[in-house]
Amino acid sequence: MLKYGNRSETLNRTRKSDVNYRQTFRWTALTLLLITVVSPARAEDAAPLRIASYNIENAFDVFDDPYTRDEGTDVKLRWEIEMIADVLRKIDADVVGFQEIENEAVLQAMVDEYLPGMGYEYVTVPLTNDGRGIKLGLISRLPILSVTSYRWQRLQHPDADRTWRFARDLFHARVQVPGGQVVNVFVVHLKSKGSRDGDPQSVMWRSSEAVRIRQIIGNLIADNPDELVVLMGDFNSKPGEPAMSAILSPASDGRAVLSDSHIDIPMEDRTTYPSERFPNSVIDFILTSPAMTARLVPGSAAIFNEAELIKGSDHLPIVAEFDMGE
Secondary structure, three states: OHHHOOHHHHHHHHHHOHHHHHHHHHHHHHHHHHHHHHOOOOHHHOOOEEEEEEEEEEEOOOOOOOOOOOOOOOOOOHHHHHHHHHHHHHHOOOEEEEEEEOOHHHHHHHHHHHOOOOOOOEEEOOOOOOOOOOEEEEEEOOOEEEEEEOOOOOEEOOOOOOEEOOOOOEEEEEEEOOOOOEEEEEEEEOOOOOOEOOEHHHHHHHHHHHHHHHHHHHHHHHHOOOOEEEEEEEOOOOOOOHHHHHHOOOOOOOOOOOEEOOOOOOHHHOOOEOOOOOOOEOOEEEEEOHHHHOOEOOOOOEEOOOOOOHHHOOOOOEEEEEOOOO
């Protein structure tokens, strides 16, 4: 292909300049060594960490998974994947959490085919409980040190005589940023608003998920108030509804455990799910612990809404930046 050039021409050109190249290399190597010794990388020089969450709506491949009920879900069209990739290039986030991915191969293929050179070396899509096979995913330019799934947790609601598990999952990825700090990235996709027997719009199921999430993250922060925590995803719940109220409930001393990164955006401008069935829905969030909230770059929280690019999904991606300097 043209971008690789002509091999023989390149080899000849290298031979002609071989002596100069070797001399230049020696001086360059020495200079780099001196720079490394005199000026080691510092955390305070780190660029802001840009985080995004994006429900990309039924990103299913052409293959039938015999262990899920994926037969009724249409294959994600190539032009839709291309549009999603265009959005991701525009957003240019360091870490992106996804909802509605069928499997890791789908996400890896999108990164390899449409996002080469973007630096997303780390890709993970853990298993979930969803019968149709939709999963959560994460791509990152920064090392993912570990991934923990909470999909087997038993969930309870005080008004129900039964238990649930997470409809999909809550997973926890520990991401290492320059300077050695670790950001605890939680990705979630709460139960949809489809009704179940005795649970209209699945309010109790979704609320039980929310209560457990708040407990898990609350315990993490109680053990270490300086923990850097981000919880993001599709919550299928608007501000003020039971699930979001549970997740955003304060600690016993009244202090915030999680805060809404996009709180300063007027509600009329915050729509993340522009559907006819649930108009003006604000159901996608990036929530942060106190230590992470303190690092939020003012004015960086945004909802991506470029009309020509957002047709690849029924959700809008959301972004926020954080100052990781010390």
